[in-house]
Amino acid sequence: MKPLHGGKLRARRIPLGFNKRPDKMVRAKLIGAALAAVAVVAWSGAALFQRGLGAKRFSPGEVAEVHATWDAKCIACHEPFKSVRDGALEVSFAGLTAADDNRCIKCHNGAPHHATEIPSEVGSCSRCHYDHQGRLANISRPANVVCTSCHADMSRHMRTAEGFPAITPPLAETVTEFESDHPPFRSISTDPGQVRFNHDLHMTAGLNVGFSDRQLASKDRAKYEMKDGLVQMACGDCHGTDGEAQDIELARAATARSGSGIPARFGNGDYMVPVRYEDHCQACHPLSYQAGQPLDEMDVVPHRLIPSEIRGYLASVFGGGEEVNSSEPSEDKVDLMAPLTGPLGSPPAESEYAELQEAISGAEKHLRNVCAQCHILDVSGGGAAGGLEPVLPSQIPEVWYRFARFDHTAHRAVTCQECHADAYPESERTSSVNTDVMIPDRDICLKCHSSEGAGKDASGASLGGARHDCVECHRYHGGDYPLHGAGSKVRSAGKMQRVRDFLLGAESD
Amino acid sequence: MLVNRNTLSMHSRWIAVFVTGTVLTMVWYFFYASNDGSDRWPGGSSPPGLTFGIVGGAIMLFEFLLWPKKKLRRFRFGRAQVWMRAHIWLGLLTVPLISFHAGVDWGGELTWILMVLFWFVIVSGVLGLLLQNVLPRLLLSDVPAETIYSQIDHVSSRYATEAENVVRACCGHPAEDWITTGSADHSSATAMIVGAERTMISTKVDFFELKNESQANMLMERFESHILPYLSNGARSGSMLRKAGQSGLFYDGLRTSLPADVHPVLDQLEEWTTARRQFDRQAKIHGWLHGWLSIHLPLSVALILLMFVHILFALKYR
Numbered sequence: 001m002k003p004l005h006g007g008k009l010r011a012r013r014i015p016l017g018f019n020k021r022p023d024k025m026v027r028a029k030l031i032g033a034a035l036a037a038v039a040v041v042a043w044s045g046a047a048l049f050q051r052g053l054g055a056k057r058f059s060p061g062e063v064a065e066v067h068a069t070w071d072a073k074c075i076a077c078h079e080p081f082k083s084v085r086d087g088a089l090e091v092s093f094a095g096l097t098a099a100d101d102n103r104c105i106k107c108h109n110g111a112p113h114h115a116t117e118i119p120s121e122v123g124s125c126s127r128c129h130y131d132h133q134g135r136l137a138n139i140s141r142p143a144n145v146v147c148t149s150c151h152a153d154m155s156r157h158m159r160t161a162e163g164f165p166a167i168t169p170p171l172a173e174t175v176t177e178f179e180s181d182h183p184p185f186r187s188i189s190t191d192p193g194q195v196r197f198n199h200d201l202h203m204t205a206g207l208n209v210g211f212s213d214r215q216l217a218s219k220d221r222a223k224y225e226m227k228d229g230l231v232q233m234a235c236g237d238c239h240g241t242d243g244e245a246q247d248i249e250l251a252r253a254a255t256a257r258s259g260s261g262i263p264a265r266f267g268n269g270d271y272m273v274p275v276r277y278e279d280h281c282q283a284c285h286p287l288s289y290q291a292g293q294p295l296d297e298m299d300v301v302p303h304r305l306i307p308s309e310i311r312g313y314l315a316s317v318f319g320g321g322e323e324v325n326s327s328e329p330s331e332d333k334v335d336l337m338a339p340l341t342g343p344l345g346s347p348p349a350e351s352e353y354a355e356l357q358e359a360i361s362g363a364e365k366h367l368r369n370v371c372a373q374c375h376i377l378d379v380s381g382g383g384a385a386g387g388l389e390p391v392l393p394s395q396i397p398e399v400w401y402r403f404a405r406f407d408h409t410a411h412r413a414v415t416c417q418e419c420h421a422d423a424y425p426e427s428e429r430t431s432s433v434n435t436d437v438m439i440p441d442r443d444i445c446l447k448c449h450s451s452e453g454a455g456k457d458a459s460g461a462s463l464g465g466a467r468h469d470c471v472e473c474h475r476y477h478g479g480d481y482p483l484h485g486a487g488s489k490v491r492s493a494g495k496m497q498r499v500r501d502f503l504l505g506a507e508s509d
Numbered sequence: 510m511l512v513n514r515n516t517l518s519m520h521s522r523w524i525a526v527f528v529t530g531t532v533l534t535m536v537w538y539f540f541y542a543s544n545d546g547s548d549r550w551p552g553g554s555s556p557p558g559l560t561f562g563i564v565g566g567a568i569m570l571f572e573f574l575l576w577p578k579k580k581l582r583r584f585r586f587g588r589a590q591v592w593m594r595a596h597i598w599l600g601l602l603t604v605p606l607i608s609f610h611a612g613v614d615w616g617g618e619l620t621w622i623l624m625v626l627f628w629f630v631i632v633s634g635v636l637g638l639l640l641q642n643v644l645p646r647l648l649l650s651d652v653p654a655e656t657i658y659s660q661i662d663h664v665s666s667r668y669a670t671e672a673e674n675v676v677r678a679c680c681g682h683p684a685e686d687w688i689t690t691g692s693a694d695h696s697s698a699t700a701m702i703v704g705a706e707r708t709m710i711s712t713k714v715d716f717f718e719l720k721n722e723s724q725a726n727m728l729m730e731r732f733e734s735h736i737l738p739y740l741s742n743g744a745r746s747g748s749m750l751r752k753a754g755q756s757g758l759f760y761d762g763l764r765t766s767l768p769a770d771v772h773p774v775l776d777q778l779e780e781w782t783t784a785r786r787q788f789d790r791q792a793k794i795h796g797w798l799h800g801w802l803s804i805h806l807p808l809s810v811a812l813i814l815l816m817f818v819h820i821l822f823a824l825k826y827r
Contacts, residue, residue, distance in 0.1 A: 014663070014664065018659060023658055024659075025799045029803050032804075035807065036811040040815055041814070044814075056618070057618045058618075058818070058826075060823075074825075078825075080825050080826070085554060130549070143545075
């Protein structure tokens with residue numbers, strides 16, 4: 001038997017031209033390739049001509065939530081065939097032009113950083129704000145390098161009319177990281193406040209004088225906690241965030257008084273509202289003008305009156321005018337702008353006048369001590385005409401960190417003592433005078449706001465881990481007005497639009 | 510394309526290109542990323558990302574040209590081996606290039622599809638390379654009767670025809686084109702089988718015509734129920750002959766039942782059966798050896814087309 005598998009023998013079994021027709025494997029490849037091509041063309045065509053969400057298919061990633069409306073409207077932000085980044089490779093090396101920021105500015109008029117910035121160093125919006133990083137990306141949180149490209153070498157990136165100024169403390173020539181070379185907070189170097197206040201005294205049970213609830217008017221007794229029968233004050237008795245402002249008028253008045261420029265964002269609780277006499281002081285420090293009155297029937301003068309107004313008020317009371325006998329004086333009951341009426345309208349007899357003057361003087365003498373307990377009297381003018389000196393303005397900063405932002409609400413789970421230890425009597429450096437600054441400096445912040453494990457507490461335990469990048473505290477835009485919020489005029493939209501134009505982006509141009 | 514110890518020297522230059530390219534790519538990318546200071550990996554618009562995208566895209570286009578190069582082999586655009594080596598090692602170099610171009614991210618829908626396609630193409634290519642290094646040796650050792658894959662059915666049908674002629678002649682019903690030589694009493698003769706379309710097959714079979722009718726019927730019955738279906742359709746027939754062990758038992762049984770004079774015929778039938786079994790094996794190995802291309806090529810087509818869509822949109826909205 002001859003072998004079956006000889007090459008020649010096998011070859012003779014194969015018809016000539018067998019290779020003219022592709023086998024099934026080759027056919028499968030060709031059919032697969034054709035189907036793939038058709039699928040790509042169909043997919044791309046469907047995406048191109050699909051109204052609404054078609055363009056989204058070609059997007060390199062979802063835009064952030066705040067831009068989700070324009071996810072499928074590329075030209076709302078992009079100018080065709082122009083890079084949105086002025087730092088892009090082809091812009092840098094090929095000399096192609098980048099798009100301007102007009103499409104961003106239509107909605108976000110990003111204010112200049114500082115008046116001293118060098119314009120040529122200021123990049124386009126997208127140099128710092130990358131989008132297409134997904135719905136949950138925070139595109140307003142650029143990396144530190146964006147800031148340190150200048151702040152690591154400040155003297156070369158800051159220019160005034162006189163040229164490049166020398167960087168002197170408290171400004172720092174080099175800042176690269178919060179946890180390494182950030183300078184101490186310059187806005188807490190001194191306390192400009194002019195109200196006498198002793199935190200040590202107020203935070204001690206009984207205020208060091210055995211102060212008990214019996215020394216409070218009955219309506220105020222529930223306000224304070226008691227410890228061993230003595231009043232024990234807590235931080236919250238005087239300090240509360242704007243998140244607690246239940247009365248819009250109250251909150252508005254507080255903001256107006258502060259003159260800080262903080263936008264009216266009542267309810268967020270970022271900042272502490274200023275201490276208000278009627279809410280936080282009056283229970284223990286009633287403005288009585290007569291000694292020896294029972295607590296619940298005490299006659300008091302309204303707060304925030306200037307000496308002449310106090311004199312008028314007392315004249316009104318002692319002269320038989322409208323009786324004011326309330327421990328709850330309110331501005332409703334005294335119209336400070338209205339002319340004084342009543343007894344002053346019809347001059348009293350001489351004996352009555354002398355008697356009235358004596359009563360007023362006695363009351364003013366009493367009030368002088370009451371006022372001076374907290375306020376510093378301005379004796380520079382030799383005393384007011386009525387005998388009472390004006391008091392110096394309180395000047396208690398409403399916002400301490402003037403070059404950064406702080407959110408008390410974000411820190412609500414941490415005890416006040418962790419950051420304001422000197423306000424407590426237990427502290428070795430407990431504060432007894434109003435000039436002590438008890439606002440935490442960088443070292444306190446670093447306990448949490450540093451690399452994980454880098455922060456240490458007093459016992460040496462490793463802390464840290466909280467965010468500590470530049471934008472955690474600092475805003476870039478409007479750097480000369482760091483407390484301006486997103487609602488400030490310098491950040492308003494570059495172009496006011498109708499809803500349709502706003503939603504359609506540049507398509508409606 | 511074999512990549513083994515013996516052929517390593519032929520690949521050494523391309524391996525150097527791949528390793529150097531990968532190292533340079535990584536050094537530039539990670540250096541840029543560390544100095545960029547961003548908390549995200551540099552993407553396609555960054556200087557290294559865009560460069561990698563351009564280079565990676567050009568390589569992918571070159572890789573794809575292997576297909577038209579094979580189709581147009583008569584024009585001789587360089588040596589096929591050089592093309593294949595470049596295809597393998599430059600193709601692997603696109604992995605770091607494209608990964609870094611993408612910023613180690615999947616991006617949106619189009620880029621996600623591109624990345625999936627890219628990885629399928631790479632994985633299928635590597636799989637194909639591995640198969641090409643293993644299966645040909647298997648084919649040499651397991652399939653000595655190897656024929657052209659596309660002609661397996663044709664050759665098998667010829668075997669079936671020849672086998673049928675032999676068996677019919679042996680059972681006393683020779684076909685019309687049956688040519689015998691030797692003694693006229695038909696007790697022993699040599700047949701020349703006419704089978705192939707274009708020429709006479711020179712296979713010669715010593716056969717003996719069975720006089721015993723029951724034996725002839727049995728042979729014919731076994732042939733028609735088992736041997737013929739298997740020779741014609743192979744493993745698709747479901748016949749027991751597709752397994753070597755059972756096939757041996759089957760033919761041993763026939764040899765026991767039939768006189769020794771018929772054994773050369775049975776030997777011939779068994780050899781054709783063995784050849785058919787090898788064809789089955791060859792078809793299976795061939796499927797693995799070339800089947801990956803049925804995935805690799807269509808996905809490559811889709812990848813290249815979508816790459817141009819990506820380039821267009823990346824240029825328009827960048």
